[in-house]
Amino acid sequence: MTGCASNRLIDSQVNAFAPQTVPTGSAYLFERLPSQQDSTGQDQLEAFAQDALAQVGLKHDEARAAYSVQVSANQRAHSVLLDRPALGWQLGWMVGNGGISVGGDGLFPGLEAQTNYQYEVGLIVRHRASQAVVFETRATHDGPWADSAQILPAMLQAALQGFPAPPAGMRRVNMEIPR
Numbered sequence: 001m002t003g004c005a006s007n008r009l010i011d012s013q014v015n016a017f018a019p020q021t022v023p024t025g026s027a028y029l030f031e032r033l034p035s036q037q038d039s040t041g042q043d044q045l046e047a048f049a050q051d052a053l054a055q056v057g058l059k060h061d062e063a064r065a066a067y068s069v070q071v072s073a074n075q076r077a078h079s080v081l082l083d084r085p086a087l088g089w090q091l092g093w094m095v096g097n098g099g100i101s102v103g104g105d106g107l108f109p110g111l112e113a114q115t116n117y118q119y120e121v122g123l124i125v126r127h128r129a130s131q132a133v134v135f136e137t138r139a140t141h142d143g144p145w146a147d148s149a150q151i152l153p154a155m156l157q158a159a160l161q162g163f164p165a166p167p168a169g170m171r172r173v174n175m176e177i178p179r
Contacts, residue, residue, distance in 0.1 A: 024057035
């Protein structure tokens with residue numbers, strides 16, 4: 001049971017397209033949109049992507065880059081109302097129309113709502129000489145964890161699973177990360 005408690009599952013929905021094969025060992029550089037130019041968050045995201053791309057055999061080398069890589073990520077928080085009280089008990093009373101009724105709020109207010117986080121990562125690889133898109137992938141994940149520094153690297157690994165020839169269509173890719 002200790003092994004189960006030490007990891008958590010990041011289940012990503014992945015959709016990837018590979019109109020051309022990118023040879024293992026190819027060099028790339030990162031390409032940024034104007035909105036990504038002065039962003040420390042983008043620096044961190046590119047570091048995560050560099051690690052994931054190295055695992056599939058690509059090398060970050062701006063001097064010899066035959067490919068450019070554009071990486072993006074989004075995170076949104078949303079509250080989910082639970083359909084039952086989370087913990088505690090309810091107590092209260094009301095008198096009206098000749099009757100007495102008992103009811104009220106939970107012992108721990110606020111536990112009837114849970115915050116979930118929606119993540120999305122995208123990665124586009126272009127052949128620099130032709131500007132043709134040779135690989136595109138997108139992964140989404142919805143869960144209760146806010147620690148994007150742990151989740152985004154796992155999602156990028158999931159998004160690149162099967163590179164350079166990923167399976168066609170949407171698929172679920174599970175990655176385990178430490179708690």
